Amino acid sequence: MSSSAARRYKLLRLLEPYLFLAPALIVIGLIFAFPIVRLVTLSFQRPFQGQLLFVGLTNYQTIFKDEVFLRAVRNNLTLLISVPIMVFIALILAIFLFDRIRGWQFYRTTLFLPYLLPITVVGLIFSYIFQLSGVLNDFLKVIGLERFILDWLGSTKLALPTLMFVIVWKEVGFGIVLFLARLMSVEEELFDAAKIDGANWWRLQWHITIPQLATTIEFFTIVSIITILSWVFGYVYVMTGGGPGNSTMVTELFIYLSGFRYNQMNIASAVSVILLLVTGIFIFLELRLRERSVTLEEMP
Amino acid sequence: MKTPDRILGLIGSFLRQALVIGATLLSLFPVYFMIVSAFKTRFEYIEDKWGLPQSLYWANFNTALAGEKFFIRFANSSILTVGSVFVSLIIACLAAYAFARMEFYGKRTLFNIILSLMVVPPVVMIVPLFVAMVRWKLVNTYHGTILIYTGLLLPFSIYLMTNFFRAIPREIIEAARIDGCSSLRVFWNIMMPLSAPAIITLIVVNALWVWNELLIALVFMQKDELKTLMVGIAALRSRNYVDIPATMAGLLIATIPIVIVYLFGQRYFIRGLTGGAVK
Incomplete structure (x- = not known):
């Protein structure tokens, strides 16, 4: 073989990985990198006589004086209450299913189902359930609890908690399946040894199950926080539209409305930057966690 | 001597089963509600919101497919x-x-x-x-x-x-x-x-x-x-x-x-x- 052919072969081997990566990098560049850079510049600009002018931090100052935006942030923070609730419910149910109670596979299938249904469909069904003349109130009347007949989605006090219930209802299945899958990968001997040592059910959970689940719990918590901060648009859009009286306004809906209904792209961009920074913290934490659990094992 | 333990165990497993069944019913109810309502007439729905439909009213599907x-x-x-x-x-x-x-x-x-x-x-x-x-x-x-x-x-x-x-x-x-x-x-x-x-x-x-x-x-x-x-x-x-x-x-x-x-x-x-x- 001539040395130039060898060199060409070496060059090909050197370039080849980038050829395999090229389509992915181009699409990711177009859909993630470019928009994020553009987002930051947009957030420092404002339209003036058909041109975008640099206005410094004006957009940021505007939103932090905006009552509706502040309300949206408060609501997102309130919704975070659902995170520990979801972790708790998922943990209990996963442990029960792991005890192999009769029919556990059937239960796993049905408990996971809500997670797969479209938010739009779920939201619409629940809005018929929680309507003033809906299923829930009819049911309360039948069992004689008339004083609990309330306008679940139509009152400013109740709409957000109702929304939170629906979010928990749908998202908790992911936690159950996640925890259960992790428990099933723990060596049986660990549980058997503890049982032989005479550990009762509670001690078994406390000393074996929970420590074995620690990383998975951490992961589910972070993912749920990200979900609550930045993936609840569908629920709000379908069930309440942010109302009544902005009582269920969330950051995502604020971005959508100011960007596409009120034509304030630059305000929407400033809010997006803030949302990205906040979720960025949790994205970073999630990444660290993933690295610890899987990525390191074989990365040369 | 073992009896109290066994009774406790039975109560425990009964409670566990009950809780899981409760959770399952809760996660299935909206789906059940969607299915039964899809087969009711409008009048029937107003009368009885969560019961089974008296007969399968397929016309809803025609309305749904034609509309929207x-x-x-x-x-x-x-x-x-x-x-x-x-x-x-x-x-x-x-x-x-x-x-x-x-x-x-x-x-x-x-x-x-x-x-x-x-x-x-x-x-x-x-x-x-x-x-x-x-x-x-x-x-x-x-x-x-x-x-x-x-x-x-x-x-x-x-x-x-x-x-x-x-x-x-x-x-x-x-x-x-x-x-x-x-x-x-x-x-x-x-x-x-x-x-x-x-x-x-x-x-x-x-x-x-x-x-x-x-x-x-x-x-x-x-x-x-x-x-x-x-x-x-x-x-x-x-x-x-x-x-x-x-x-x-x-x-x-x-x-x-x-x-x-x-x-x-x-x-x-x-x-x-x-x-x-x-x-």
Whole structure:
């Protein structure tokens, strides 16, 4: 073989990985990198006589004086209450299913189902359930609890908690399946040894199950926080539209409305930057966690 | 001497069973409610909201299919789902092959960046994306929206496929290389067929995601004849739709494909959605 052919072969081997990566990098560049850079510049600009002018931090100052935006942030923070609730419910149910109670596979299938249904469909069904003349109130009347007949989605006090219930209802299945899958990968001997040592059910959970689940719990918590901060648009859009009286306004809906209904792209961009920074913290934490659990094992 | 323990154990297992059954009923009720309501007349629905229908009233399905341009919406959702799942699969597998089986400068950093994009919420990119898509004349087009979905699906897809490709023994690839296979042939004739389970997982999980997605569809497919099923459904509520049974029939038809795919591919779903987090 001539040395130039060898060199060409070496060059090909050197370039080849980038050829395999090229389509992915181009699409990711177009859909993630470019928009994020553009987002930051947009957030420092404002339209003036058909041109975008640099206005410094004006957009940021505007939103932090905006009552509706502040309300949206408060609501997102309130919704975070659902995170520990979801972790708790998922943990209990996963442990029960792991005890192999009769029919556990059937239960796993049905408990996971809500997670797969479209938010739009779920939201619409629940809005018929929680309507003033809906299923829930009819049911309360039948069992004689008339004083609990309330306008679940139509009152400013109740709409957000109702929304939170629906979010928990749908998202908790992911936690159950996640925890259960992790428990099933723990060596049986660990549980058997503890049982032989005479550990009762509670001690078994406390000393074996929970420590074995620690990383998975951490992961589910972070993912749920990200979900609550930045993936609840569908629920709000379908069930309440942010109302009544902005009582269920969330950051995502604020971005959508100011960007596409009120034509304030630059305000929407400033809010997006803030949302990205906040979720960025949790994205970073999630990444660290993933690295610890899987990525390191074989990365040369 | 053992009796109290056994009684306690029995009570414990009874409580556990009761709690799990309660949770199961709660997670099934809305689905049950959707199904029974879809078969009731409007009058029957008002009279009895959660009971079984007296007889199956199929006319709701006609109303649902005729109204709201149901078939067009269904087709639009299908086009976007098939298109973006297919394109992202090919692109992701190529990239994953490079990450799993090739050495190059910046590999680790690049992989970490892509990992972190996995959970970046699309809502933050939506304004600049819209501005760009208007300029590129890609708003209200199938290929424009497929491009966006493809981009959003890529990080997770690359991650999942890389992990899977890494598990394929190096010896197989070395052997093929000695036989004179090019990288592309190794990829196409060895890696891809061996990865069938991972590919099915990816298709199932990604298809579900695109089918259910609302925000991107809402912003980038605004023309009436381009709207997706989920956008159509979301609009029913804001229009104060009064025919609840017909609406439920529509929801049922929109949900059936998902439930069928889920019941047949449950293990793929679970593997895909828990993949990486559980080890």
